[in-house]
Amino acid sequence: xxxxxxxxxxxxxxxxxxxxxxxxxxxxxxxxxxxxxxxxxxxxxxxxxxxxxxxxxxxxxxxxxxxxxxxxxxxxxxxxxxxxxxxxxxxxxxxxxxxxxxxxxxxxxxxxxxxxxxxxxxxxxxxxxxxxxxxxxxxxxxxxxxxxxxxxxxxxxxxxxxxxxxxxxxxxxxxxxxxxxxxxxxxxxxxxxxxxxxxxxxxxxxxxxxxxxxxxx
Amino acid sequence: xxxxxxxxxxxxxxxxxxxxxxxxxxxxxxxxxxxxxxxxxxxxxxxxxxxxxxxxxxxxxxxxxxxxxxxxxxxxxxxxxxxxxxxxxxxxxxxxxxxxxxxxxxxxxxxxxxxxxxxxxxxxxxxxxxxxxxxxxxxxxxxxxxxxxxxxxxxxxxxxxxxxxxxxxxxxxxxxxxxxxxxxxxxxxxxxxxxxxxxxxxxxxxxxxxxxxxxxx
Numbered sequence: 001x002x003x004x005x006x007x008x009x010x011x012x013x014x015x016x017x018x019x020x021x022x023x024x025x026x027x028x029x030x031x032x033x034x035x036x037x038x039x040x041x042x043x044x045x046x047x048x049x050x051x052x053x054x055x056x057x058x059x060x061x062x063x064x065x066x067x068x069x070x071x072x073x074x075x076x077x078x079x080x081x082x083x084x085x086x087x088x089x090x091x092x093x094x095x096x097x098x099x100x101x102x103x104x105x106x107x108x109x110x111x112x113x114x115x116x117x118x119x120x121x122x123x124x125x126x127x128x129x130x131x132x133x134x135x136x137x138x139x140x141x142x143x144x145x146x147x148x149x150x151x152x153x154x155x156x157x158x159x160x161x162x163x164x165x166x167x168x169x170x171x172x173x174x175x176x177x178x179x180x181x182x183x184x185x186x187x188x189x190x191x192x193x194x195x196x197x198x199x200x201x202x203x204x205x206x207x208x209x210x211x212x213x214x215x216x217x
Numbered sequence: 218x219x220x221x222x223x224x225x226x227x228x229x230x231x232x233x234x235x236x237x238x239x240x241x242x243x244x245x246x247x248x249x250x251x252x253x254x255x256x257x258x259x260x261x262x263x264x265x266x267x268x269x270x271x272x273x274x275x276x277x278x279x280x281x282x283x284x285x286x287x288x289x290x291x292x293x294x295x296x297x298x299x300x301x302x303x304x305x306x307x308x309x310x311x312x313x314x315x316x317x318x319x320x321x322x323x324x325x326x327x328x329x330x331x332x333x334x335x336x337x338x339x340x341x342x343x344x345x346x347x348x349x350x351x352x353x354x355x356x357x358x359x360x361x362x363x364x365x366x367x368x369x370x371x372x373x374x375x376x377x378x379x380x381x382x383x384x385x386x387x388x389x390x391x392x393x394x395x396x397x398x399x400x401x402x403x404x405x406x407x408x409x410x411x412x413x414x415x416x417x418x419x420x421x422x423x424x425x426x427x428x429x430x431x432x433x434x
Contacts, residue, residue, distance in 0.1 A: 054433065061431050065299060072289040082282060082302075089306065165400075172389070172396050179389050179396070183382075186400060190407060214278050216271065 006071055010080055013063055017084045017091075020056040021136040021202075024091045024098070027053065028132060028195055031098040032125030035105045035188055036118045046102035053095035060088040079209050087139075087205040090198040094132065097191040097198075104184040112177040117167050117185050121192075124160040128192045128199075131157070135199045139206050147206035150199070151217035157196040164189050223288055227297055230280055234301045234308075237273040238353040238419075241308045241315070244270065245349060245412055248318040249342030252405055253335045255325065263319035270312035277305040296426050304356075304422040307415040311349065314408040314415075321401040329394040334384050334402050338409075341377045345409045345416075348374070352416045356423050364423035367416070368434035374413040381406050 027046055034042035064085040067073065073081060131153050138146040165186065172182040200217055207215050244263055251259035281302040284290065290298060348370050355363040382403060389399040417434055424432050 058431055058433065065431075068285065068299075069291060069295055074286060078286055082285075085299075086303070086306070089303070169397060169400060173393050176390050176393060180386060183386060183403060186403060187407065190404065214275055214282075216275065 006067075006073075006077075009063075009067060010073075010077060013060070013067070013084055014080060016056070016063075017060060017088060018136060018140050020053065020060065020088065020091050021132075021139070023049075023056070024053055024095045025129060025132045025136065027095050027098040028125070029129050031101040031105070032122065032129070032192070035101050036122040036125070038105070038108065038113075040106050043102035043105035047099055050095055050099045053092060057088045057092040060084055064088075075212075076209075079212060083205045083209045087202050090201045090205075094195045094198045097195050100191045101188050104187050108181060108184055111181045112175065113181060114168065114171045114178055114185065117164060117171065117182075120160070120164045120167065121185060121188060124157065124164060124189060124192050127157055127160060128196050131196055131199045135202045135206070139202065139209075142206070142210055144207045144210035147203040148217060151203040154196050154200050157193055161189050161193045223284075223290075223294075226280075226284060227290075227294060230277070230284070230301055231297060233273070233280075234277060234305060235353060235357050237270065237277065237305065237308050238349075238356070240266075240273070241270055241312045242346060242349045242353065244312050244315040245342070246346050248315040248322070249339065249346070249409070252318050252322045253339040253342070255322070255330075257323050260319035260322035264316055267312055267316045270309060274305045274309040277301055281305075292429075293426075296429060300422045300426045304419050307418045307422075311412045311415045314412050317408045318405050321404050325398060325401055328398040329392065330398060331385065331388045331395055331402070334381060334388065334399075337377070337381045337384065338402060338405055341374065341381060341406060341409050344374055344377060345413050348413055348416045352419045352423070356419065356426075359423070359427055361424045361427035364420040365434060368420040371413050371417050374410055378406050378410045 027049060030042055031046045033039070034046060064081045067081050068078070068085075071077075131150060134150045134153075135147065138144075138150060168182045168185045172179050204215055204217050207213060207217070244266060247259055248263045250256065251263060281298045284298050285295070285302075288294075348367060351367045351370075352364065355361075355367060385399045385402045389396050421432055421434050424430060424434070
């Protein structure tokens with residue numbers, strides 16, 4: 001294969017990864033909106049679209065493996081492919097967690113809500129989505145310093161997690177009608193927190209892509 | 218590098234991966250035992266040992282990437298390395314979840330227990346550990362058929378998850394003193410269920426290793 005043809009394939013891979021990332025980010029956003037606005041139709045959409053996310057991961061994995069096997073790339077080219085190969089799983093799992101949030105939305109059957117907690121979950125969702133988007137931007141710009149910075153934002157998510165957990169538990173103790181709903185709130189914030197973790201993993205792969213170093217951020 | 222020397226490195230990588238797997242399996246086992254026997258010292262051990270698991274993952278990733286870059290392996294050799302590169306993250310996350318269970322153990326501060334649920338969590342933990350161990354055995358034996366079979370066991374874990382969740386919620390509704398503990402039970406079973414998912418991912422990589430096919434089990 002000609003060098004230019006290989007470069008074209010590499011560029012395509014890079015763009016497809018980014019495109020998968022934006023779709024996953026949209027899924028996270030939709031799942032949180034569906035949850036806080038009790039929109040079961042929107043939640044169903046998230047569940048349906050997950051197959052596309054899974055298909056994209058499989059496609060990226062296959063393509064990456066094929067390029068490594070057939071082209072035997074080195075240095076930055078190899079790192080570009082490895083990043084896609086590794087980080088596509090992180091994206092896929094963010095998508096899985098969006099589905100879990102969507103399923104929690106569908107589970108809620110008119111039970112007692114805790115409005116103050118739902119408002120907080122909405123904020124936490126926005127925060128997590130902004131971290132996912134910032135990570136994807138750092139990826140597309142190949143900005144390792146920015147990736148390191150974004151990884152540190154995860155602390156605010158953990159803080160939100162702790163606060164929402166406490167508020168939910170207090171509400172559950174005060175009114176047992178909120179116990180089932182509260183359980184779904186607790187699940188949802190675990191999933192959001194994990195999505196933040198996966199974004200951090202993506203940041204680690206951006207650092208690797210630019211520097212060749214495996215780091216733990 | 219001589220072919221035999223490369224083969225030796227490959228074999229070493231394979232063994233190191235398996236060794237990381239057995240350590241992670243031990244961490245899962247310990248975390249569940251600590252949780253159900255309220256053993257905070259044992260939980261602390263799990264948290265301390267996690268650094269070793271993380272270090273092993275980093276080492277395996279570095280070694281895999283180095284071998285791909287320097288040796289440009291093909292076919293089964295390449296797949297062996299790719300499997301380690303990808304599945305080491307699954308092992309590392311199983312370890313993370315063992316830590317989360319250990320943290321839940323430490324959080325529990327003499328709150329009201331629900332003994333019947335703890336017995337079930339113990340069983341679920343054993344089930345998950347047996348799936349992790351079976352996956353590792355399938356890996357070491359390179360048995361793709363067995364890997365496919367093991368992946369299907371995940372259904373029983375999901376069933377246990379549903380049952381324990383319902384029992385926990387009922388107990389929380391009946392006695393609000395159990396709400397904080399119940400929350401930790403709910404978290405613990407999410408983590409166990411996720412560990413089962415990661416074992417399923419490992420099974421998918423075993424199928425790839427033997428057949429070259431990317432599958433979703």
